[in-house]
Amino acid sequence: MELFVFVVAAAMVLVGALGVVTRSNPVHAAMSLVLTLFGIAVMFVAHNAHFLAAVQVIVYAGAIVVLFLFVIMLLGVDQAEDLSVEPITNQRPLAAIIGLGVTGIVIAAIVSSRAGFRVIGDGINETTVESPDANITQLARAIFSDNVFAFEITSVLLLVAVIGTVVMARKSKSVGTGK
Amino acid sequence: MSVMVSVIQPTESWYLILSAVLFGIGTVGVMVRRNPLIMFMCIELMLNAVNLSFVALASEVADIDGQVAVFFVLVVAAAEVVVGLGIIVSIMRRRTTLTVDDMSGLKG
Numbered sequence: 001m002e003l004f005v006f007v008v009a010a011a012m013v014l015v016g017a018l019g020v021v022t023r024s025n026p027v028h029a030a031m032s033l034v035l036t037l038f039g040i041a042v043m044f045v046a047h048n049a050h051f052l053a054a055v056q057v058i059v060y061a062g063a064i065v066v067l068f069l070f071v072i073m074l075l076g077v078d079q080a081e082d083l084s085v086e087p088i089t090n091q092r093p094l095a096a097i098i099g100l101g102v103t104g105i106v107i108a109a110i111v112s113s114r115a116g117f118r119v120i121g122d123g124i125n126e127t128t129v130e131s132p133d134a135n136i137t138q139l140a141r142a143i144f145s146d147n148v149f150a151f152e153i154t155s156v157l158l159l160v161a162v163i164g165t166v167v168m169a170r171k172s173k174s175v176g177t178g179k
Numbered sequence: 180m181s182v183m184v185s186v187i188q189p190t191e192s193w194y195l196i197l198s199a200v201l202f203g204i205g206t207v208g209v210m211v212r213r214n215p216l217i218m219f220m221c222i223e224l225m226l227n228a229v230n231l232s233f234v235a236l237a238s239e240v241a242d243i244d245g246q247v248a249v250f251f252v253l254v255v256a257a258a259e260v261v262v263g264l265g266i267i268v269s270i271m272r273r274r275t276t277l278t279v280d281d282m283s284g285l286k287g
Contacts, residue, residue, distance in 0.1 A: 006189040010197050017201055020220050021208035033220050036201075040227050043194060047238040049246050052230075052253075059253055064223065064260050071264045072216060077277045081214055087280060095210035103203030110195045117191070121242025142243045143250065154254050161258035165265040 005046055012039030024080040026072045030065055037061045050127050050135045194235035201228035213278040215267050219260065226256050 012035050019032025037060045044053035086092055125134035143151055201224060208221030230249045237245025267277075274281055 002188050017204040017224050026216050029217050047234045049234050052249050075271045095207050099203045099207035102206050103199050106199035107196050117239050119241045123241045138243050142247045161261050165261050168265045168269050
């Protein structure tokens with residue numbers, strides 16, 4: 001059963017990722033991104049990360065992809081892009097070599113460090129029918145005790161992002177007057 | 180002795196290798212595509228690959244801190260997308276085509 005879940009979710013993730021890279025229409029690429037994000041959410045559930053799976057669907061598939069689609073429609077760039085020409089000579093072979101190199105190095109690191117994995121924490125609570133909120137409770141205890149300072153700083157980050165976007169996207173009255 | 184297919188269980192290494200492949204696909208996408216929106220989506224792919232490896236390793240070493248890290252990565256990714264799309268929209272006010280080749284000059 002776990003193998004079946006892994007194979008299906010991995011197929012979703014890889015097909016979606018290849019779709020993002022290869023589809024010429026930005027709207028299709030965004031839809032492929034949704035497929036990948038759902039596959040990742042399935043894998044989160046398989047690892048007892050139920051809260052993160054829900055947040056993944058709500059924030060990524062719900063908010064971020066909608067934001068992408070909104071900008072695509074707003075800018076009117078939803079027509080297909082010509083992918084047949086390479087802007088730089090040999091760009092794609094070089095990019096493929098670098099990508100395969102990065103992947104190979106990471107896989108080599110994973111395989112060689114496999115023996116070093118050992119249990120260092122207190123365990124991750126499994127969500128069951130008897131305790132449906134086990135994961136959320138454990139995650140909340142970790143965030144609001146050990147990582148509460150980082151959590152507070154995150155609110156400052158979000159405030160800065162919001163203010164920065166408003167300032168940037170605002171129509172400035174001095175545009176074109178040289179000021 | 181032959182191992183039956185139903186006995187094979189995916190280990191954490193499978194998930195880590197899948198996340199490495201996903202990261203590689205995202206890297207190639209950033210290098211190949213010229214549409215800044217698609218490049219952003221490829222950056223999201225790379226962030227998700229890292230998130231997947233965080234969760235898989237948290238399960239492997241039985242520590243909830245991996246999931247906490249993913250929580251913060253989600254927040255930072257949301258802020259990054261908002262700022263990045265704001266920059267793209269303000270660039271598109273002055274230009275008609277949307278490729279990164281047209282953004283080579285810093286002078287707007």
